[in-house]
Amino acid sequence: MTNKLFAKFFEILNKYWKTIIILVGLILIFSIFKLFTIPFNNNVELMLPQNEEFSKSLNFLRESNFSDKIILSLSLNTDDKTVDDLLDTAEQLKNSLKSPLIENVESGVEENNILEDIKDFLEYVPQIITEDELLEIDKEINVKNVKSKLKEGYNKMLSINSMFVSDFIQNDPLNIKTQYLQKLKALVDSIGYRVQFKNGHFVSMDEKHVMLILNTPVFVTDSTESRKLVTYIKQQILLLPNYIDVDIIGGHLHTLSNEDIIKKDITKTVIAMTLILLPLLIFVLKSFRAFLVFIVPVMAIVIAMNLTSYMIGTLSSFVVGLAAVIAGITVDYGIHIYLAMKAGGISKVKEITKPILVGVFTTMGVFASFFFSSINGYKQFAVLTNLSIIISIFLYLVLLPKLFYKKSEKLNIKKLNNKTKIRIKGDRAIALLWVVVIGVFIFFSKGLGFNNNIRDYDGSSDEIFSAEERFHKTWGTENEFAMFVSSGNELEKVLKINENANKLMEESFGEESFANIAGIYPSIETRRKNLFRWASYWKNHNEEKLKTLLQEQGAVFGYSKEAFKPFFETLYTSYVEEEENNKDPKLIASLKQRFLQNTGSGYYAITYFADKKILVDKAREISEKVQNTFIISRNNMANSISVSVYKEVKKLAWIAGCLIVFLAITLLRNIRLTILALLPVITSIFMILGSFSLLGFSINAPAIIATLVVVGLCIDYGVFIVYDCMNDLGAGTLSAVTLSAVTTIAGGGVLLLATHPVLFYVGITMAIGIFSGYIVAAFVIPSCYRLWIVQ
Amino acid sequence: MFSFVMNGICLDNNSDLINNLKLIEDKMSDINTLATQFIQEKNLALFNQKIEITGFLYLQKPSSFAWHINTPLEQRIILKSNNVVQWDEDTNQVQKINLSSNPTFNIVMDQMKRWISGAYLSLVDEYIVEFKKSEFMELKFFPKDGTMAYKLIKNINIVFQEDEKYIESITINERNGDSTSFIFFETQINIVLDPIVWEVNPRDK
Numbered sequence: 001m002t003n004k005l006f007a008k009f010f011e012i013l014n015k016y017w018k019t020i021i022i023l024v025g026l027i028l029i030f031s032i033f034k035l036f037t038i039p040f041n042n043n044v045e046l047m048l049p050q051n052e053e054f055s056k057s058l059n060f061l062r063e064s065n066f067s068d069k070i071i072l073s074l075s076l077n078t079d080d081k082t083v084d085d086l087l088d089t090a091e092q093l094k095n096s097l098k099s100p101l102i103e104n105v106e107s108g109v110e111e112n113n114i115l116e117d118i119k120d121f122l123e124y125v126p127q128i129i130t131e132d133e134l135l136e137i138d139k140e141i142n143v144k145n146v147k148s149k150l151k152e153g154y155n156k157m158l159s160i161n162s163m164f165v166s167d168f169i170q171n172d173p174l175n176i177k178t179q180y181l182q183k184l185k186a187l188v189d190s191i192g193y194r195v196q197f198k199n200g201h202f203v204s205m206d207e208k209h210v211m212l213i214l215n216t217p218v219f220v221t222d223s224t225e226s227r228k229l230v231t232y233i234k235q236q237i238l239l240l241p242n243y244i245d246v247d248i249i250g251g252h253l254h255t256l257s258n259e260d261i262i263k264k265d266i267t268k269t270v271i272a273m274t275l276i277l278l279p280l281l282i283f284v285l286k287s288f289r290a291f292l293v294f295i296v297p298v299m300a301i302v303i304a305m306n307l308t309s310y311m312i313g314t315l316s317s318f319v320v321g322l323a324a325v326i327a328g329i330t331v332d333y334g335i336h337i338y339l340a341m342k343a344g345g346i347s348k349v350k351e352i353t354k355p356i357l358v359g360v361f362t363t364m365g366v367f368a369s370f371f372f373s374s375i376n377g378y379k380q381f382a383v384l385t386n387l388s389i390i391i392s393i394f395l396y397l398v399l400l401p402k403l404f405y406k407k408s409e410k411l412n413i414k415k416l417n418n419k420t421k422i423r424i425k426g427d428r429a430i431a432l433l434w435v436v437v438i439g440v441f442i443f444f445s446k447g448l449g450f451n452n453n454i455r456d457y458d459g460s461s462d463e464i465f466s467a468e469e470r471f472h473k474t475w476g477t478e479n480e481f482a483m484f485v486s487s488g489n490e491l492e493k494v495l496k497i498n499e500n501a502n503k504l505m506e507e508s509f510g511e512e513s514f515a516n517i518a519g520i521y522p523s524i525e526t527r528r529k530n531l532f533r534w535a536s537y538w539k540n541h542n543e544e545k546l547k548t549l550l551q552e553q554g555a556v557f558g559y560s561k562e563a564f565k566p567f568f569e570t571l572y573t574s575y576v577e578e579e580e581n582n583k584d585p586k587l588i589a590s591l592k593q594r595f596l597q598n599t600g601s602g603y604y605a606i607t608y609f610a611d612k613k614i615l616v617d618k619a620r621e622i623s624e625k626v627q628n629t630f631i632i633s634r635n636n637m638a639n640s641i642s643v644s645v646y647k648e649v650k651k652l653a654w655i656a657g658c659l660i661v662f663l664a665i666t667l668l669r670n671i672r673l674t675i676l677a678l679l680p681v682i683t684s685i686f687m688i689l690g691s692f693s694l695l696g697f698s699i700n701a702p703a704i705i706a707t708l709v710v711v712g713l714c715i716d717y718g719v720f721i722v723y724d725c726m727n728d729l730g731a732g733t734l735s736a737v738t739l740s741a742v743t744t745i746a747g748g749g750v751l752l753l754a755t756h757p758v759l760f761y762v763g764i765t766m767a768i769g770i771f772s773g774y775i776v777a778a779f780v781i782p783s784c785y786r787l788w789i790v791q
Numbered sequence: 792m793f794s795f796v797m798n799g800i801c802l803d804n805n806s807d808l809i810n811n812l813k814l815i816e817d818k819m820s821d822i823n824t825l826a827t828q829f830i831q832e833k834n835l836a837l838f839n840q841k842i843e844i845t846g847f848l849y850l851q852k853p854s855s856f857a858w859h860i861n862t863p864l865e866q867r868i869i870l871k872s873n874n875v876v877q878w879d880e881d882t883n884q885v886q887k888i889n890l891s892s893n894p895t896f897n898i899v900m901d902q903m904k905r906w907i908s909g910a911y912l913s914l915v916d917e918y919i920v921e922f923k924k925s926e927f928m929e930l931k932f933f934p935k936d937g938t939m940a941y942k943l944i945k946n947i948n949i950v951f952q953e954d955e956k957y958i959e960s961i962t963i964n965e966r967n968g969d970s971t972s973f974i975f976f977e978t979q980i981n982i983v984l985d986p987i988v989w990e991v992n993p994r995d996k
Contacts, residue, residue, distance in 0.1 A: 114895070115942060155881055157835065158844055158864055161899040163943055163965060166837055196890075196897075205873075558838045 010350060010401075017402050024395065028299055031306045038305060039314045056630045057637050060485060060604065061220075068219060070233065070250035072212040073471050078243045083207045087199055089244050090210040096236050097214065101229040106213040108201040113586070115164065118181065120585040122168075125177040126534040126574045127527040128520055134537055137176055141542065146549045147556070149174050154557045170566045173550060183519050187591055190515030190608055194476030209474050220251035223259050230256055247467040257460035258756065265754035272750040276743070284739065293334035296395045297388065300330065304387035312380055319380045329713055330392035332740035333360065336720065337400045339736045346401050352733070353397070355723035358667040359716035360393050365659035366712040369652045378652070427783035434780045438683055441690030448693040459756035482633035484514075484607040484619045486626070491596075491603050495523035497628055498605035504622045505607060514609035517595035521588055527576045538571050611635050642701075649704045656708055660715055668722070672789060676781050677718035680773035683780075684714045687772035688765055697761075706762040710769030713744060717777035725785040734778060741774035811922045812911045815930075818955065819909025825850040825957070826988075827978040835969045848907065848975070849988045856904060857988050867991045870900055878991040885991055898939065906949065906961055918947075928955055942966070956980060 013020065074090050076083075094105045129137070153169040156162065172178045195202050195211070202211040214233070218225040230252055237246045309315050333356050340348040367389070370382035484505065486497035495518070502518035522530075550564050577583045584592065597604040609615050616633045623629045660681065664674045688707055692699055717737050724733035748770060751763020831844040846860040860866040865880040875888040875896065890897040905914060911930065914920070917938045921931040928951040934940035948962040957980065962972040 113942070114939070151881070155864060155866075155879055157833070157837065157842065158860060158866060159877075160858055160868055160903060161896055162833070162835075163963070163969075163971070164895045164899060166835060166969065167967075170837060558840055558842075560837060560839045563837045 007350065009353075009397075010346065013398055013401075017398065020398050021402070024398065027303060031303045034306050035302060038309045057632050060487075060630075060632055068216050070214040070216060070229070070248060070252060071471070072214065072233070072237075073247040073249065073467075073474060074210045074212070074240075075208055075245050075247075075474075076243060077245045081243050083198065083203065083210075086208075086210050086244070087201050087203075089240055090201060090212060093236060093240060093246075094212055096239065097212075097233070099229075099232050101216055101218055101225065101232060103215045103217055106215070107210075108197055108199075108203075115167065117586040119167065119171065121181070121184065121587045122171060122177040123570050123574050124585045124588070125180045126571075127531050127576060128180065128522060129530055129534055131533060134533060137174075138537070138542070140174060140176075141546055141549065143549065143553065146174065146546075147553045150550070150553050150557055150559065154559075167566075170564060171570065173564050173567060174546075180520065184587060184591070187515050187517065187520065187595070190513075204474050205476075206474070211475065216252075218252065220255060223255050226252035226255050247471055249468060249471050253464050254458060254460045257464050258458065261459045261461065261756045262759065265751070265756050265759045268753060269750045269759075272753075273743075273746065276746040280739065280743070290338060292399065293338050293396075294331055296334055296399065297330050297392050300388045300391035300395060301384075303391050304384055307387055308380065308384045311383065315384075316377050316380055319377050319384060329363070329709065329744065330389050330396075331743065332713065332716060332736070333393055334396045334400065335739050336733070336736040337396050339733075339739075341401055349397075349401050351727065352720075352723070355720050355733075356393070358664075358719045358723075360389060361667060362660050362663045362715045362719065363712040364389055365663045366656045366708050366715075369656035369659055369708075372655050373648055373652055375648060378648070427787050430780055430783040431787060434679075434683070434776065438686055441686045443690075444693045445686055445689030446693075448689050449698045459758065480611040480634055481608045482611040482616055482619065482631060482636065484516075484609065484623065484629065484631055486605040486607075486629050487602060488628050489602045491598075492523055492525070494596075494603040494605050494628075495521070496525070497626060498607070499523060499526060501605075501607060501622060501626050501629060504626065505609075505619070508618045508622060509609070509615065512609065512615055514607055514615075515595075516607040517591060517605065521584070521592065521595070524576055524578075531574060531576060534574075535572055543568065543571065645701045649701050653704055653708065656711065660711065664715065664719070668719070673722050673726070676784055676788070677715065677722045679781055679784065680714035680718045680777040681711050683776040684710050684769040684773035688769050691768045695764075697764075700761060702758045702761040703765045706765035707769060710766060710773065713740075713770060714773030714777070717741065717773055718781060721777045721781045722785065725782055725789075737774065737777055741770055744770045745774075808920055808922050809912070809915070812915070812920065812930075815928075815951075815955075816909055816912055819957070822850070822909070822957070822980050823852050824981055824984050825907075825978065826982060826984060827957070827975045829976070830974045832972050832974075833969070834971075836967065837969075847988075849984055850907060851984060852908070854904075855989065856900070856907075859988070869989055869991055870904075871989065875900065876991050902940070906947070907958065909958075927951055927953065927959065952978070 072093070074086060074093070076086050090107060094107050097105050150173065152175075153165075153173060156165045156169065159165070168178055194205050196205060196207075197203065198207070202213075203209070204211070216229055218229045220226070230248070233248060237248075240246065305315065305320060336352055336356055337349055340352045344351075364386050367382055367385040370378040370385075373379060373382075484501060486494050486501055488494040488497060498516065499518045499522050502516040505514055505516065547564075547568065550559075551561060554560075554563060595606055597606065609619065611633050613635070616631060616636050619631050623631055661674070661678065664677055665671065668674050668677060685707060688703070688710070689699065692703070697703075717740075720733050720737055745767055748763045748766025751759050752767065754760050754763060825848070827848050829846060829848055831846075833842040833844070835842065842863070844860055845862045846858065846866075849855075849857040849859070854870070854872045856870040858866075858868040867876075867878045869876045870890075873890050875890060877886040877888065878884065888896055890900060905911070911920070914932060916935075917940060918932040918934055921933070923929040923931065930949040930951075932947040932949070934944050934946075943965055945964040945966050947964075948960075950959045950961075951957070952959045957978045958975055960972060960974045962970065964970045
């Protein structure tokens with residue numbers, strides 16, 4: 001039945017082959033031109049799992065201004081220059097950074113108005129004094145305390161900086177309002193940088209570094225725009241005097257560095273592969289036309305990309321890159337057809353078409369498992385890879401037989417087979433050896449751990465990590481912060497949620513500190529209540545009481561009668577601004593940038609705390625109680641992504657495994673043959689796991705994905721060899737398997753030279769997996785076949 | 792043409808001023824250590840009467856500075872590079888302040904260091920400077936609009952001793968009407984300072 005179908009297929013091909021080739025040619029030309037119009041997406045998010053927590057985190061990072069910052073740390077590389085030279089250069093650089101890719105440059109804070117800003121804040125303080133705090137203030141209005149405070153004020157006036165304090169003593173003789181500056185300072189300190197201000201600039205404590213913070217609309221995962229941005233910044237830095245060094249810090253650099261390193265690694269791989277394939281073409285296949293065998297996967301991926309883009313829309317560059325590499329495995333089918341053609345012409349091709357199709361379907365089964373993924377990029381990957389395989393096999397079956405049919409040169413397949421197909425008499429010994437080896441590797445694979453730390457896949461250059469280390473040392477940003485985020489559409493609602501969260505965190509966090517703006521910027525409703533309480537308190541004879549006390553006790557130290565007039569004049573002047581007026585005291589306004597984010601469509605109020613598991617867990621408990629809140633923790637997010645990716649990949653591995661077994665049984669229709677065909681797959685999996693354990697590596701997501709590819713290839717080897725044993729095809733099967741294994745191992749082996757950790761793991765997995773799969777296919781399957789099937 | 796000529800005059804005046812300030816700076820740059828007594832008079836709106844403070848001032852270049860007040864209340868303020876140690880007899884507590892984390896104190900100390908060490912050229916960006924020489928050499932500093940000092944200070948007057956080796960007095964007139972004057976006397980230059988002047992020792996009460 002199947003043979004009849006193949007005969008019919010080849011009959012049609014034979015009849016219409018010219019039309020088909022012209023049609024394929026036209027489609028290919030059209031696809032090449034269309035290739036330039038395909039929209040590509042360089043966003044890595046497409047390759048990340050889509051769970052609710054992760055989506056929230058990503059949305060938050062996108063909408064808030066946290067990830068879209070690049071920090072420049074300028075330093076002097078000579079002792080001949082001073083911090084003033086450094087400040088001048090920082091100012092020069094700040095003024096030169098004019099690009100649509102940079103929204104603004106923060107260089108520090110304006111110090112000139114600091115006293116007025118503090119006075120503004122003190123006038124605002126009654127809005128944030130709570131009921132309990134007012135009770136405490138009431139306790140302090142007594143003879144003893146008033147006397148003590150006035151003495152303190154007098155002493156301060158003797159000090160060298162009396163010029164700065166006299167206003168504050170007049171405005172706040174009992175330190176009622178001024179103590180709230182400490183709350184403000186605590187929030188400023190929570191920013192995490194060890195920084196001082198000099199001439200309004202961020203200057204390091206050693207006065208040798210100056211910091212500029214660049215706000216950019218470019219999101220960290222957008223590699224195209226990130227490249228433009230970083231290139232622009234580097235150009236401007238080049239214009240600076242040569243006594244200045246600049247470290248650039250930002251997520252954008254990681255995106256670019258990873259992309260650059262992967263590109264370099266791929267170039268290395270392509271060159272090495274070419275150097276390996278050319279001698280193969282010349283000395284083994286002895287034909288340059290065999291080049292067509294290797295070009296077909298390229299043609300297939302071009303056409304497949306167009307079709308996928310038509311079906312899905314925007315394509316992920318990562319998916320295209322990965323799929324292009326994996327589509328290259330279809331070259332194995334080309335080698336089989338080519339060698340069969342050489343061995344016995346079209347009749348041999350017809351004979352091996354069935355095992356090829358079994359191999360194609362099982363391999364497609366592996367990649368089809370990616371359809372079941374929740375990661376959009378993986379789904380794209382499944383479409384693109386399967387389309388590439390289908391197109392490749394179609395092109396091989398159409399092109400190769402016709403192009404090589406008339407050629408008289410014949411490859412001495414028998415000779416090649418004799419070289420590679422070694423007849424081994426000791427089948428039992430081979431089977432036993434396999435059992436022992438696989439047993440040993442199963443034993444070693446037992447202790448293998450799984451590394452799900454996604455940060456280990458960051459292959460950024462050492463230069464970037466060194467710059468970050470210098471930055472952390474200079475600016476004291478070693479501690480990582482997690483964030484508790486309250487969100488909503490209206491500011492007032494968000495502030496209320498934030499107040500509630502602040503209260504719960506005070507109860508739950510105990511000694512552990514956290515920074516929440518609710519203490520100095522509660523909701524409008526709360527501020528109005530506070531203000532009303534404050535005014536009522538003073539109007540209830542307390543104003544008169546304090547006036548009398550100040551006059552009586554002040555006289556002892558020589559304070560004038562009018563000394564504290566400013567305090568009483570500003571007792572009732574504070575008023576709550578409406579939300580839209582946005583006339584908060586400047587000191588609060590500058591802090592709001594960090595603690596409150598207006599996204600345009602809503603607001604976020606952010607609480608910062610140390611990114612420690614115990615605190616993240618406590619914060620999560622609160623978040624579960626308070627609606628519209630969530631946690632952003634870098635450690636937690638990395639773990640969450642890692643765990644999701646691990647679960648995803650594990651799920652796919654199970655689906656792929658089941659699909660392979662199901663397809664193999666269905667297509668081979670024999671349990672024993674299926675088991676034989678699966679021997680290379682089983683072997684390669686345990687060899688990979690055991691070798692990783694012996695080498696001291698942990699298994700990880702890239703290795704699991706590479707194992708899936710290995711599985712797809714090894715099942716092909718198994719199927720071909722089983723068919724060869726069954727039918728004694730004489731179509732150069734072992735030669736073809738050997739050749740494809742050699743090319744794949746070479747490809748994987750080259751990746752061992754890769755700098756990027758992901759490519760390295762892919763390389764080592766491929767090399768171990770394919771090598772062991774091939775050895776089992778070539779030597780163990782024939783022995784087992786003879787022992788188990790023939791006997 | 793007129794503006795061109797005026798620019799020339801201002802430039803000349805300005806360059807004269809710079810030269811004079813440079814001369815003062817050069818003279819005062821010879822001072823490596825300094826010990827002087829002072830009387831400080833404060834006329835403050837906060838108090839009915841003026842406050843008189845007496846004490847000693849010590850300076851050791853490049854960045855050490857000690858302010859010892861004897862009356863009406865004993866106080867010590869010692870500055871070494873970026874750190875300030877402060878003590879007073881009333882609290883008998885030693886307070887350590889890092890200037891980096893205390894911007895207002897940093898500004899005060901920075902300004903004081905400049906006034907008493909004679910680093911006047913560095914003040915030209917922030918102040919309009921008038922130079923007068925009659926019986927005594929005199930410098931008047933008017934803060935420029937937009938500077939922090941402008942919000943607080945009306946002017947600062949520095950009068951030099953007859954031999955022009957050091958400052959005779961500094962008067963600071965504040966915008967709110969308060970004023971402070973320092974009169975320095977028994978000034979000793981480039982003497983070996985007793986290490987004890989850089990120490991703060993709390994007493995047993």
